[in-house]
Structure formats: structure tokens, C-alpha cells
Amino acid sequence: MQQMMKQMGIDVDELDAEEVVITKSDGEQLVFDNPDITVMDARGQETYQVVGEPETRDGAGGATAVESSEDAGNAGGIPDEDVEIVAQRTGVTEDDARDALEATDGDLAAAVERLE
Structure with missing residues (x-):
């Protein structure tokens, strides 16, 4: 990771x-x-x-x-900055990035890995 x-x-x-x-x-x-x-x-x-x-x-x-x-x-919200980082790194929409972050309890690395 x-x-x-x-x-x-x-x-x-x-x-x-x-x-x-x-x-x-x-x-x-x-x-x-x-x-x-x-x-x-x-x-x-x-x-x-x-x-x-x-x-x-x-x-x-x-x-x-x-x-x-x-x-x-x-x-329980995810900071917008985290959503933007995940969306930029993976090329997905911010909604998809937010969903991945929520599913991984805000873990940026896990969210990126989940979306790739």
C-alpha cells in the first residue's frame, strides 16, 4: 500500500x-x-x-x-478535500470518490485502491 x-x-x-x-x-x-x-x-x-x-x-x-x-x-462526513484528492487520483466523479471514502471510513489509500 x-x-x-x-x-x-x-x-x-x-x-x-x-x-x-x-x-x-x-x-x-x-x-x-x-x-x-x-x-x-x-x-x-x-x-x-x-x-x-x-x-x-x-x-x-x-x-x-x-x-x-x-x-x-x-x-460522519468526509472532508471535501479528501473527496477531491481521491477523485483526481482515480479519475472518478466526486460522488463515486465520496462513496469509496465512506465505505473505507475515510481511509484515502483504501479508497484509491478500491476505485482502481
Whole structure:
């Protein structure tokens, strides 16, 4: 799998991080403690995938609730950037690329392999 990704010009690495904070436009923060982070470099375009359960904090930084990733606005959805990458690499429509990504739980390499 890694060799195939390398041939397509895609490098995938793990990133060691203690915390990831996403600040939404309304000031609310999603804080991921000890997340699993994958960095994919596709010919100079880096994509970061953060996996974990976020804690929701209000703009003041105080914890308000723990939400699942579905509640946090992800709704089990696949990022548009990932869909575009898979569609470009395989030459399929974005709908087909999204279906493959959903079937592989967002795994870019597996989605590309599934479509080739």
C-alpha cells in the first residue's frame, strides 16, 4: 500500500501531538486530547486527519460538554478535500470518490485502491 501511495506521489506520516484545538467561527472550541493525527502530503498539498473524541469548550475556554465527532459537525462526513484528492487520483466523479471514502471510513489509500 505504501509503495502504491509513493508511486502516486503521496506520502503518509503519523504526527505525535498532545492536543489539537479547533476554534469555530462562533468562538466555540473543539479540543482533542491525545489525538491520532495522520499527515498526507500529495505533491505539496498537505492534508491533516485528526481522530479522537473532542471536548467542547465555550469561547472563554471552560469545558461545557463532551460531544461525539458526529455532534461536532462532522456528521460522519468526509472532508471535501479528501473527496477531491481521491477523485483526481482515480479519475472518478466526486460522488463515486465520496462513496469509496465512506465505505473505507475515510481511509484515502483504501479508497484509491478500491476505485482502481
